[in-house]
Amino acid sequence: MTNNWVDIKNADVILVMGGNPAENHPCGFKWAIEAKKTRNAKLICVDPRFNRTAAVSDQFVQIRSGTDIAFLAGVMNYMLTNNRIHKEYVANYTNAPFLIKEGLLLPGDNDGLFSGFDPQKRAYDKSTWAYEMGTDNFVKVDMTLEDPRCVFQLMKKHYSRYTAEMVASICGCSKEDFLKAAEMISSTYAPEKAGTIMYALGWTHHSSAVQNIRAAASMQLLLGNVGRPGGGVNALRGHSNIQGATDMNQTHTLPGYLKMPKPEWQSLKEFIDATTPKKLRPNSMNYWENTDKFMVSMLKAFWGSAATTENDFAYSWLPKMDRDYSWVYIYDGAYNGIVKGVFSFGMNPVGNGPHSKKMVQALSRLDWLVVAENFETETASFWKAPKEYDPPAAAQIKTEVFMLPAANFAEKDGVFTNSSRWLQWKWKVVDPPGDAKADQEIIGRLVLKLRELYNKEGGKLPDPVVKMAWNYSNPVSPNLEEVAKEVNGKVLEDFTDEKTKVDYKKGQQVPGYAVLRADGKTLSGNWLHSGYYTEAGNLAMRRNPVDDSGGLGAYHNWAFNWPANRRIMYNRASADLNGKPWDPKRPGIWWNGEKWVGDVPDYKPDYKPEEMIGPFIMNPEGVGKLYAVEMNEGPFPEHYEPYETPVDNPLHPKVSSNPVTKLFKTKMDVYGTRDKFPIVCTTFRLTEHFHYWTKHEAILNQLQQEFFVEIPEELAKEKGIKHGDRVKVSSARGSVEGKAMVTKRIRPLKVAGQTVWQIGFPIHWGYAGKSVGPLANTLTPTALDPNSSTPEYKAFLVSLDKA
Amino acid sequence: MPSNMELRRISATPSPATGVRTAPTVAKMIDTTTCIGCKACEVACQEWNDLFNADIALEAPSEFGSYQTMPDLTANFWNLIRFNEHVEKRPDGSEKFHWLMAKDQCMHCEDPGCLKACPAPGAIVQYTNGVVDFQQEHCIGCEYCVTGCPFDIPRLSKKTKKVYKCTLCTDRLAYGLEPACIKACPTGCLQFGTKEHLVQIANARVEQLKHNGYEKAAIYDPPGVGGTGVIYVLGLGDQPELYGLPNDPHVPWTVSVWKHALKPIGSLLMIGALLGTIIHYVRYGRNEAPGMRKVDREEV
């Protein structure tokens, strides 16, 4: 979230799209209700199904799954043509005035492709997308926004194709509903109004996932809604600590979103040079200039005294990513015999990966699999998967499976980082049952054993493990407060900060990431979390209920909010050029004549307004991006059909789907076409269950008793299906059977002149647990977003029959 | 029955009861326009009242095609969110779809038909705060309360042959806590307080709704039963039946007749109770060990 849960109550307009917070985040959703009750906020819900959020919304628009970009682009076109944008904000706080080189072709002029597409490689050469640089090495701008090659004019042209008629034709909604929603959403263009967006996996589970969010961010920038109380683009995270997991590590990033090394960056210098952005405008703060400090401090946290200036702070011990190692690729690697072993902690790949049958096959080709879990999951028991999953005969599976009973969240202490980016300490409630151990003990024991083996037997590359800093008072089961202190960071050698002249003493906890150094005198496991365990103690334990923000719900003394305890990111944009809040009733930060006050400024506190330093300090542009060269399918979001689509793209039938979708090549990676699979299908979650866990819990099984398929009344009639009948849903990859839930909540859609049906079913079931049922992902495709590598779980093609 | 709660009325017993002092009438407000059907209240009810019994799931399969946990209330499921689909025809000819979620439970009537109909002395009581509570140890299982209730709430347990319903968490109220459902509701659509105060809040909300697209918003507090201890804010207030609520509930005339017949000859009450016991005996056989409620529940 750019903002936070409580801040939703400050919104005048709440757009819920690609998410269903009433269903999946009922506790957080209270703030949307609060906004409705206390400030008559309008709630707009745009979704393929009339869901629990829609039930309490002011305006609902039903769209076809996978057409969100068309909808948002349509809203932007409506705003641009009706002059409903926040002009001062757009001109000064976004890259609207930036000029783009000559040679860029937009998809409207190029059969659905941006310039530079290479069909063989299925990738773009982005050279024509670049900014036009001046002789001063900064991007050229036109502050009048009139140059035909400035982002603003290009954007107007690009989105002009998304008329209300086109949106209706692509999304399958009525033109009137769309216009009503566009009018409501765009009402926050007035400087004193603020609108927010709540989204979740309904945007990220698509082959154009990242562009969905880019479109939303662009819309919010045009409305001047980013960085302000009641505004922002807010991702609702689906697990209590998934934000923490994302912050701490992924296979494709290092902690704190530092880039993962590539083989061509063999030295630390090469890494720093390649990953530290250069300022693109003279007034850009470009905070990532500090990449070296964060990286070296992280290496010091990993390898302690073994990381020295002489050995490049042990940079060479970090793995170098020679290909995509993200989630689906790991298991594709297992399927192809490249990946030999998998540790699965709190993760159920057979349940949550796309294409369950392929998952079962992949795991059965491993040498070993370690599952640390509370329950025996589908993954732990993949070798006894029912016959519908076509598992190899158990006797032929060579995978050695280790099931390690693990403590659950209430059986261990630690920190949860929620959607609001709050690090909240939690305390153990009960001891884990039986032999179950906390994760840190499982890992601690593994580390010690591996070290012992390396020391005894040697090995190819023992150093990363043998020399790892593991200086905990109890190395078998590290105390998590000690780990927290390490994550925050500490001083390793006395120094005086060059800028502030403050002395720091060896052994001291650093007060925040601003003092981290590239010379090895500090360590910090994750610069972004730095500031949470300082000399003042563990700030994640704070529970001060006093709202110190005059009713805006910032609660600065509740837990710790990364970065730097800041409640709203990019908050410089909450004030006008002179430093006055756009809305005096909802100030973020403001200039008091000497410094910025209010929330913790996302800015240098003493930058004078007249210095005009850009408010988006993490972007080398210094401003928010309406145009982003980093994207792999184009600098502007464009509507591409889901990889499996019921119609040709009405905008450009020759390039229907995202041309750079990541696909897989094994014989199991099959994709369906509309002749055999004419119906659009989507998957969703239910309030009553949590993921694949709670089917192990009887009282929740009572609330939603079995797997079902939501079917529009009209389609059911056509197929002779009644409530409660058993139906079979098939995709190119497999089929599932369950009870029909015939409903008015999904309606037939008119798409590009023809009737398109949508159906959907919940995840949550599987073959392990007390309530068994089919795995939803039996049907989902291995087609991934080209930027994030997220599978397209939310839009694929199926057929429907009475079972 | 918590010992610190005073009584206003007792079934099959001449009123007034022991209540010499008055207490403010308490109530629960359900704002259906902010209910998201999350069922936190269902779970809270099951857990606080020790009602959970896995068998019930099997008795009530989800075959009726709804998100609703089960088709109806049962002897060990006292708090049910009903999910109703409704297509509203708007005056301008357009259609608006509604998914109406409404919490169904005992209404704690000011004038409780169940209590009036009950022939067993002490089986149903009304406390001075207005809460209507069943005392299973005195219940004879005749189901007259079922007939008497205009909201179709009490349910007879097949196992214990006694009738059960929401107690408004009397055992929490007695110690200053709010009912479990209120505590669990994440959106604040459930509120608890004095009836007087909640009526004010509900009226204010209705006014707000009228300005926000619900021209027919209204409060549901039916006068036919003297008002209820559970009041609703309905978005489509002119059609309570869309939420599963009777339009104009009254205590059935049969019950009133039965009460009138009894009044002049109070001593006949005892005979009534006796009669009830006989009926019970005839219908179910001897009630071996009535036992404590807690035990009953485990067997339900």
Ligand code: SF4
């Ligand atoms: S709703 Fe029925 S059971 Fe509840 S108090 Fe009224 S009459 Fe009695």
Ligand code: SF4
């Ligand atoms: S807890 Fe509240 S919001 Fe949830 S179903 Fe019950 S009444 Fe509705």
